[in-house]
Amino acid sequence: MSLWRDIKGTIQPFWVTLRYLFCRPVTICYPEQKQTPAPRYRGRLILTRDPDGEERCVACYLCSAACPVDCISMQATEREDGRRYAAWFRINFSRCIFCGLCTEACPTLAIQMTADYELATRELLQVVYEKDELLIDGCGKNAQYNFYRLAGIGVAAPRGANPGESPPEDIKSNLP
Numbered sequence: 001m002s003l004w005r006d007i008k009g010t011i012q013p014f015w016v017t018l019r020y021l022f023c024r025p026v027t028i029c030y031p032e033q034k035q036t037p038a039p040r041y042r043g044r045l046i047l048t049r050d051p052d053g054e055e056r057c058v059a060c061y062l063c064s065a066a067c068p069v070d071c072i073s074m075q076a077t078e079r080e081d082g083r084r085y086a087a088w089f090r091i092n093f094s095r096c097i098f099c100g101l102c103t104e105a106c107p108t109l110a111i112q113m114t115a116d117y118e119l120a121t122r123e124l125l126q127v128v129y130e131k132d133e134l135l136i137d138g139c140g141k142n143a144q145y146n147f148y149r150l151a152g153i154g155v156a157a158p159r160g161a162n163p164g165e166s167p168p169e170d171i172k173s174n175l176p
């Protein structure tokens with residue numbers, strides 16, 4: 001029984017090798033050849049702008065609080081008109097595990113994941129990205145979303161009269 005098991009154990013790996021000998025190789029010659037990641041691949045993080053070209057990030061610290069490895073840091077400040085933004089914003093990609101929790105937590109869709117996976121470097125400090133390296137000129141995903149038009153400005157109209165808002169329930173109408 002043990003002899004048969006040994007023979008089987010010797011033949012099986014050869015059989016696996018033989019089977020794959022005539023298959024098309026899956027190896028690609030990176031970096032000359034690039035691989036296209038899956039559409040929902042979670043790669044390098046970016047900060048985006050709203051359709052007006054303004055920074056979406058309002059420095060609310062939610063992404064930093066949600067991050068399980070504590071690799072996002074920033075300093076909040078305000079413009080003269082009261083709009084908040086991050087004076088500096090830093091992501092340490094050497095600690096990031098690309099879980100996407102920061103993007104889930106962000107109420108303004110400012111922080112987004114891209115398909116860029118080319119972050120490797122021999123210099124550890126080069127993977128600490130500052131705001132100017134993170135902030136892009138475009139809107140990224142959900143290009144039409146503008147947090148400030150919906151929630152960032154003072155309420156001028158009565159409840160239910162703002163764009164996309166339903167009128168409030170008449171609580172008297174629910175009485176028996």
Ligand code: SF4
Pocket residue numbers: 066067068069070071072091095096097098099100101102103
């Ligand atoms: S992807 Fe995950 S680990 Fe990376 S910064 Fe966001 S929350 Fe932190």
Ligand code: SF4
Pocket residue numbers: 056057058059060061062063064105106107108109110111
């Ligand atoms: S990226 Fe989003 S969650 Fe993080 S501080 Fe800016 S607005 Fe808040």
